[in-house]
Amino acid sequence: MLEFLQYQFMQNAFLAALLVSIACGVVGTYVVIKKIVFISGGISHAAFGGIGLGFFLGINPVLTAIPFSALSAILIGALAKKVDISEDTAIGILWSVGMALGILFINLSPGYAPDLFSYLFGSILTISNTDLIIMLVLVLTILLIVGLLHREFTAISFDEEFAEVVGVPTKLIYLILLALVALSVVVLIKAVGIILIIALLTIPAAISRQFTYKIPQLMLGSVVLGMVLTMAGLWLSYVFDLASGSTIVLVLAIAFLITFFLKKKFDIIK
Amino acid sequence: MSVVNIEGLYYKFKEDYVLEEIDLTIEKNEFMALIGPNGGGKTTLLKHILGLLKPDKGSIEVLGLLPGKANKIGYLPQRSSYKSNFPISVFQVVLMGRYNHFLKNYDKIDHKMALKTLKKVDILDLKDKHIEKLSGGQLQRVLIARALVRDPELLILDEPTASLDPQFQGKFYELLSKLKKEMTIIMVSHDIGVVSSYVDSIACLNRKIYCHGPVEESVEELEKAYQCPIDLIAHGLPHRVLRNHGN
Structure with a gap:
């Protein structure tokens, strides 16, 4: 059963799955409890503009995706707070503008972009050593920021107004949180693809939220669940020769359904 | 003054x-x-x-x-500004009232104050409960404790x-x-x-x-x-x- 691990690309895929689980477990917890799922969706789609820019400039698209998605995260946050438009409108605009820019850049790029689909739908099997190093740096950055600012993130997620009163710079912390989402989006891009990122940012946290109300446990649970389920999805996709990103997401969704009904049943027994 | x-x-x-x-x-x-x-x-x-x-x-x-x-300043907002199904315990909510500044962890004094204040409003026994499980009155007491815990x-x-x-x-x-x-x-x-x-x-x-x-x-x-x-x-x-x- 483990013979597939002897391939370099499989080893890379598993390391990637590990990093992906950490990023989505930690950041996904805030995405779920702060209820910023659709902002995160907007940020992940806007990141496609950064991917396109990478193709256009002829450099690693993951590298250009970092400033691009971070910038769009901050733009969504700032637009919604400063200008008199609602947040979901800001999300909608940046979501589509990011995608449009990405396609335009690729259009203008010389030649053909063969692995374009891998950024849209993910291809965890083509992750290179360079990609892994970028992902590792991003994950460490995420962990460092959360380690330093978790009190502030929890405070603004629970009660923004009260947080402001006790001296939390809520607007700044909110923008940092969105930037964190942007970083995790970049970690996830190659593994599951832009279109499926939101599944990994929400489903593990949504599952473990049903079983605990303590945020550290929630994060740890999401990370472990993310690991087990992405590995399972990866293995299934290998065995049945299916698209890896889609298989991972479907495994997550099935796990959510099972735990949801189990939880319901247990609650009735209690 | x-x-x-x-x-x-x-x-x-x-x-x-x-x-x-x-x-x-x-x-x-x-x-x-x-x-x-x-x-x-x-x-x-x-x-x-x-x-x-x-x-x-x-x-x-x-x-x-x-x-x-x-x-x-201690502040008790009106009901609408927080999420009552948020994953957090009573004690942690009260502790948030002790927030001081960046990078400063809640210390022993903060923990002591939180316990003391919970006692003041008569809900020390609820300290480890999830706030979702509280009645409206109990939740209000938690928020009163959160306002008082700052020693405002x-x-x-x-x-x-x-x-x-x-x-x-x-x-x-x-x-x-x-x-x-x-x-x-x-x-x-x-x-x-x-x-x-x-x-x-x-x-x-x-x-x-x-x-x-x-x-x-x-x-x-x-x-x-x-x-x-x-x-x-x-x-x-x-x-x-x-x-x-x-x-």
């Missing part, structure tokens, strides 16, 4: 003034009830004192500082008794009478009858401040603020109002 000093404050929401020519001084250790009809701007005024809103005109000073800069010099309560269980309500007012020796209290309330026997002064707000002073003197002015006064005073203010306050 006055704790809150507001001069000539105007605040406009869209086209209309919600607050107009507000002059208000609240002295140290004053227990003031802020009353007035719904939509009269009570919460809006509190938010100016807290630094959550900026006035269009006029100046505010809180504890000698600009609003938002003053740190020793100014306590701002926005309709604190709205969802309190009746057993605790009396106790809560007793607690406030004790606390006012240590701090200044501003409380928004609809419960004029009960309030008047505990507070030092009443301010009536309906876009403008109609009066601010000791309870008895303010009663007559109430009608101007409410605009359908006789009814309200007859029902809302029992006889003891005028009796109890000789000072």
Whole structure:
């Protein structure tokens, strides 16, 4: 059963799955409890503009995706707070503008972009050593920021107004949180693809939220669940020769359904 | 030294003034009830004192500082501003009231204060519960503890008794009478009858401040603020109002 691990690309895929689980477990917890799922969706789609820019400039698209998605995260946050438009409108605009820019850049790029689909739908099997190093740096950055600012993130997620009163710079912390989402989006891009990122940012946290109300446990649970389920999805996709990103997401969704009904049943027994 | 000093404050929401020519001084250790009809701007005024809103005109000073800069403020918001199904325990919510600044972890003193305050509001036994599992009254006590745990010099309560269980309500007012020796209290309330026997002064707000002073003197002015006064005073203010306050 483990013979597939002897391939370099499989080893890379598993390391990637590990990093992906950490990023989505930690950041996904805030995405779920702060209820910023659709902002995160907007940020992940806007990141496609950064991917396109990478193709256009002829450099690693993951590298250009970092400033691009971070910038769009901050733009969504700032637009919604400063200008008199609602947040979901800001999300909608940046979501589509990011995608449009990405396609335009690729259009203008010389030649053909063969692995374009891998950024849209993910291809965890083509992750290179360079990609892994970028992902590792991003994950460490995420962990460092959360380690330093978790009190502030929890405070603004629970009660923004009260947080402001006790001296939390809520607007700044909110923008940092969105930037964190942007970083995790970049970690996830190659593994599951832009279109499926939101599944990994929400489903593990949504599952473990049903079983605990303590945020550290929630994060740890999401990370472990993310690991087990992405590995399972990866293995299934290998065995049945299916698209890896889609298989991972479907495994997550099935796990959510099972735990949801189990939880319901247990609650009735209690 | 006055704790809150507001001069000539105007605040406009869209086209209309919600607050107009507000002059208000609240002295140290004053227990003031802020009353007035719904939509009269009570919460809006509190938010100016807290630094959550900026006035269009006029100046505010809180504890000698600009609003938002003053740190020793305890605040009990109205129900709507938080999520009651948030994954957090009672103790952790109260601990958040001890927030100090960036990178500073909650220390032993913070933990001790949180436990002490939970005891003060009689819910120490609930400290490890998920807030989702609490009744409305219990949750309100948690939020009262969160406001008190800061050891504030100014306590701002926005309709604190709205969802309190009746057993605790009396106790809560007793607690406030004790606390006012240590701090200044501003409380928004609809419960004029009960309030008047505990507070030092009443301010009536309906876009403008109609009066601010000791309870008895303010009663007559109430009608101007409410605009359908006789009814309200007859029902809302029992006889003891005028009796109890000789000072």
